Amino acid sequence: MNERDPFARESDGAPDHVAPDHVAADSAVVHGLLALLLPGEAARVQRRVDRAIDTIRRENGRFRLRVRQRVAWIGGSVGIAAAIVLAVFFVPSDSDSRAYAALESIRATAREGVRTYRITMELENSPSKGVSRAGELVLGPGGRWMLAFQPPSPPPNESGDESKPRTPRLRVNFGFNGTVYWLIDPHGEVRTAKSMRELNLPMFLGTLESGGVIDQGESVELEPLTLESMLAKLDRGYTTSFEPSPMESQPGDRPTMTVSFTRKGTAGRTPGPRHAMVVADAQTYEVLRAHLEWIDAGSQSGARMGPFAKRINLELLEGASRRPSSQLQQTSDWFEPEFHAKNRPSKPNQPAGRPSGRAFQPRP
Amino acid sequence: MICGELPLQAGMRAENLFNILIRQHAEMLSAFIHAVAFDRSAVDDIFQETVITAWQRIEEFDATRPFGPWLRGIARNHILNTARGNRRYKAHLDELLQRRVDQQIDRINGSPGDTFADRLESLRDCIERLSPDAREAVDLVYVRGLDATAAARTLATNDETFRKRLYRARLALAECLRAKSIFVPATEVPR
Numbered sequence: 275m276n277e278r279d280p281f282a283r284e285s286d287g288a289p290d291h292v293a294p295d296h297v298a299a300d301s302a303v304v305h306g307l308l309a310l311l312l313p314g315e316a317a318r319v320q321r322r323v324d325r326a327i328d329t330i331r332r333e334n335g336r337f338r339l340r341v342r343q344r345v346a347w348i349g350g351s352v353g354i355a356a357a358i359v360l361a362v363f364f365v366p367s368d369s370d371s372r373a374y375a376a377l378e379s380i381r382a383t384a385r386e387g388v389r390t391y392r393i394t395m396e397l398e399n400s401p402s403k404g405v406s407r408a409g410e411l412v413l414g415p416g417g418r419w420m421l422a423f424q425p426p427s428p429p430p431n432e433s434g435d436e437s438k439p440r441t442p443r444l445r446v447n448f449g450f451n452g453t454v455y456w457l458i459d460p461h462g463e464v465r466t467a468k469s470m471r472e473l474n475l476p477m478f479l480g481t482l483e484s485g486g487v488i489d490q491g492e493s494v495e496l497e498p499l500t501l502e503s504m505l506a507k508l509d510r511g512y513t514t515s516f517e518p519s520p521m522e523s524q525p526g527d528r529p530t531m532t533v534s535f536t537r538k539g540t541a542g543r544t545p546g547p548r549h550a551m552v553v554a555d556a557q558t559y560e561v562l563r564a565h566l567e568w569i570d571a572g573s574q575s576g577a578r579m580g581p582f583a584k585r586i587n588l589e590l591l592e593g594a595s596r597r598p599s600s601q602l603q604q605t606s607d608w609f610e611p612e613f614h615a616k617n618r619p620s621k622p623n624q625p626a627g628r629p630s631g632r633a634f635q636p637r638p
Numbered sequence: 639m640i641c642g643e644l645p646l647q648a649g650m651r652a653e654n655l656f657n658i659l660i661r662q663h664a665e666m667l668s669a670f671i672h673a674v675a676f677d678r679s680a681v682d683d684i685f686q687e688t689v690i691t692a693w694q695r696i697e698e699f700d701a702t703r704p705f706g707p708w709l710r711g712i713a714r715n716h717i718l719n720t721a722r723g724n725r726r727y728k729a730h731l732d733e734l735l736q737r738r739v740d741q742q743i744d745r746i747n748g749s750p751g752d753t754f755a756d757r758l759e760s761l762r763d764c765i766e767r768l769s770p771d772a773r774e775a776v777d778l779v780y781v782r783g784l785d786a787t788a789a790a791r792t793l794a795t796n797d798e799t800f801r802k803r804l805y806r807a808r809l810a811l812a813e814c815l816r817a818k819s820i821f822v823p824a825t826e827v828p829r
Contacts, residue, residue, distance in 0.1 A: 295732070295735050295738060296824050298735060299736075299738035299742070300738070300742060300809075300812035300816075300824075301805065301812055302673040302674060303669075303673050303739055303742045303812070303821070304761075304808040304815070306668075306672040306743075307669050307673075307746075307758055307761050308761070308776065308779075308808070308811075309668070309669065309678075310665060310669050310672075310754075310758060311761075311762075311780050311781060312780060312781070312783055313781070313782075315668075318668075318682075319664045319668050322681075322682055322685040322689075323657075323661055323664045323689070325682075326660070326685065326686045327660065329686065329690060330690060330693050
């Protein structure tokens with residue numbers, strides 16, 4: 275008995291033991307309710323939950339559900355960011371438990387902060403063979419993201435005359451501000467929509483969609499599914515492996531960890547990548563590089579109506595800890611279409627960043 | 639369609655749904671553990687063990703039944719485990735008492751309010767109605783966070799006197815909550 279415990283009932287509750295049961299019980303309940311009124315108790319309750327949930331996630335290898343496969347996901351929770359950068363991988367029961375633990379840590383880290391990645395995509399089934407796209411992907415908290423990329427170069431004219439000045443190539447910006455998806459096309463037109471499919475995506479993004487790497491941004495938290503029905507759907511997966519990096523090869527190198535994924539099953543069963551690999555900082559769990567490859571993409575091309583991604587590579591350009599605080603203050607603006615429309619270079623005969631007004635509605 | 643979309647979303651949903659369920663019941667569970675646990679210092683650990691056990695056994699949960707009582711049942715087992723060897727405390731946790739505690743907490747859960755804390759508004763009103771002495775005791779321990787010894791010293795009285803005063807204050811609050819129909823009547827036999 276802790277004599278200093280204000281809630282201990284050995285002394286203060288001595289009458290409990292002679293009182294009728296219901297009196298003692300009601301007194302105990304009142305004690306429990308009053309404890310909720312203690313200063314800081316609400317925060318303590320939240321910390322209890324966070325601690326318990328974190329423990330479950332961290333040690334999920336020990337706390338397996340009785341299903342054949344487990345699901346893990348890393349990266350942001352919604353949107354293309356999660357889909358492209360860190361993607362979604364099953365962790366079957368025979369996967370390396372260290373890989374699972376690493377993924378959980380990577381996932382927790384990815385929820386916070388703002389990071390910029392260079393993204394390179396190699397497309398297949400495109401009118402231009404071997405075409406690739408490059409851009410920058412910015413990931414923010416709350417599932418927000420922004421992707422900026424260059425549209426395809428116009429084909430050189432047949433005469434090969436390069437003397438004529440070309441129209442500057444304009445960027446396409448595309449993002450999710452936590453509420454709506456938005457797109458600024460090469461002509462400066464801003465469109466917003468509650469789902470990505472409503473955006474009338476340009477070819478490149480349509481490629482992503484047909485390539486099967488776009489999450490539709492469904493709010494999983496609100497999905498009223500039962501655990502049973504969810505778990506019943508777990509029937510396919512990936513084999514994962516974990517590989518810590520050797521000691522620093524050069525002074526100053528950051529130790530890394532690599533988690534590799536190999537899809538189980540036969541080609542064509544799923545549109546997901548055949549192989550994937552995530553390299554993360556072993557100390558901060560920040561994703562440094564990611565690689566996704568659809569090596570069996572050709573076998574599926576006939577079923578696709580357009581170009582699709584064969585390989586996607588990501589490389590961290592700016593991590594959360596290296597971003598200047600001045601930029602962090604602009605985080606909210608950064609994921610808004612108005613911010614990018616305003617900073618877009620002007621097209622001839624059109625004011626910079628002027629929304630078309632057709633579908634654009636400023637957010638309140 | 640994203641790679642493995644169904645399993646991904648299933649996994650996310652399973653984890654998120656569990657997370658949401660726990661957060662929805664966190665205040666209730668904390669109040670229950672505070673009410674029944676032997677030692678306040680054990681509350682954090684019992685809460686953690688309860689949530690982890692709930693996740694481990696989630697497949698055993700009958701989704702047609704309420705989540706709160708199931709969660710409290712797990713908490714109760716953990717509390718009993720911590721009380722092994724303490725016969726007096728085990729007596730404190732006898733079945734009738736437990737059922738009565740469950741009955742009262744279920745009653746509060748069923749009262750108006752978006753959250754469990756919202757439903758405690760009546761308790762605050764009852765505190766206001768306490769006698770000055772009783773309110774002072776409640777204030778010292780449950781608002782200012784003093785332990786009983788420090789509170790007794792503050793009031794220039796001894797521990798035993800203060801603890802009895804605090805106990806009577808709790809009984810008065812329970813009576814007030816029964817009068818407001820937040821608690822079930824004393825005459826109502828637990829299920």
